Amino acid sequence: MGENGCYDKFHAGGGLIQPAFIKNRGYLTPSRGETLRSSSTRNWMAFLARMPSLFVGLILFSAGIVANLYAGLGMMPWGVLNVGLEKLTPFTLGEVSQVVGLAVLLLGWLLGFPPGFGTFANMYVIGVSIDWIIASGLIPIPQALPWQLGLLLLSVTFLGMGTLLYIRVGLGAGPRDGLMMGLVKKTGRPVSSIRGAIEITVLAIGYLLGGPVGIGTVISAVTVGYSVQLAFRLGGYSKDTEQLDIYELARLLKGEGDL
Numbered sequence: 001m002g003e004n005g006c007y008d009k010f011h012a013g014g015g016l017i018q019p020a021f022i023k024n025r026g027y028l029t030p031s032r033g034e035t036l037r038s039s040s041t042r043n044w045m046a047f048l049a050r051m052p053s054l055f056v057g058l059i060l061f062s063a064g065i066v067a068n069l070y071a072g073l074g075m076m077p078w079g080v081l082n083v084g085l086e087k088l089t090p091f092t093l094g095e096v097s098q099v100v101g102l103a104v105l106l107l108g109w110l111l112g113f114p115p116g117f118g119t120f121a122n123m124y125v126i127g128v129s130i131d132w133i134i135a136s137g138l139i140p141i142p143q144a145l146p147w148q149l150g151l152l153l154l155s156v157t158f159l160g161m162g163t164l165l166y167i168r169v170g171l172g173a174g175p176r177d178g179l180m181m182g183l184v185k186k187t188g189r190p191v192s193s194i195r196g197a198i199e200i201t202v203l204a205i206g207y208l209l210g211g212p213v214g215i216g217t218v219i220s221a222v223t224v225g226y227s228v229q230l231a232f233r234l235g236g237y238s239k240d241t242e243q244l245d246i247y248e249l250a251r252l253l254k255g256e257g258d259l
Contacts (some may be wrong), residue, residue: 057165116172
């Protein structure tokens with residue numbers, strides 16, 4: 001019998017079999033395998049705990065997109081593109097959003113900005129939610145200008161709140177942000193310049209395809225950024241919060257580190 005009342009086990013040839021717990025200065029210390037399993041379980045629980053905020057945020061963001069469309073005053077650049085493509089294809093608006101999101105996600109990945117779990121969720125859930133909200137009739141289509149302006153401002157609020165809820169979980173930003181950061185990484189140009197170039201290009205293509213451009217496009221472009229900043233401030237979110245890509249998340253879910 002060894003120290004601490006533990007029996008040491010040996011091979012027939014005299015070699016020591018490593019026990020489940022290793023004796024260390026009189027204390028029983030978990031083996032590396034057990035430590036990884038414990039850390040993995042803890043990280044899985046932390047990961048699952050972030051799902052409600054992620055999915056509520058994505059659904060709220062989807063409601064903002066539909067409200068932006070139904071206001072009838074012109075949409076944001078990516079909305080203009082998606083509606084323009086919807087008119088030319090047999091796909092629904094949500095399906096177009098998913099296809100465009102996937103293409104943008106892959107392009108950003110090729111440019112060296114790996115997506116996160118939240119990036120894939122953004123692409124899929126927003127598309128499904130857009131079609132569900134449209135089919136359900138949850139958001140009415142206003143006819144009078146004051147109600148249109150009100151719905152437009154409500155859409156901006158939804159977009160800001162939705163962005164906070166889905167991005168604060170730290171599981172990856174949206175596909176379009178990945179494309180932007182990939183181009184920043186490759187070109188060395190400022191974020192503002194790259195973002196502006198992307199938005200203008202997308203808006204121009206969407207307009208040529210027949211997407212809805214109007215005063216609402218300008219109002220959205222000016223106010224959405226402020227809405228997101230206000231939501232971040234009220235929610236106590238820091239823009240420096242790390243966003244995990246799928247490789248980092250996989251490592252953590254295996255127990256290598258803490259989520």
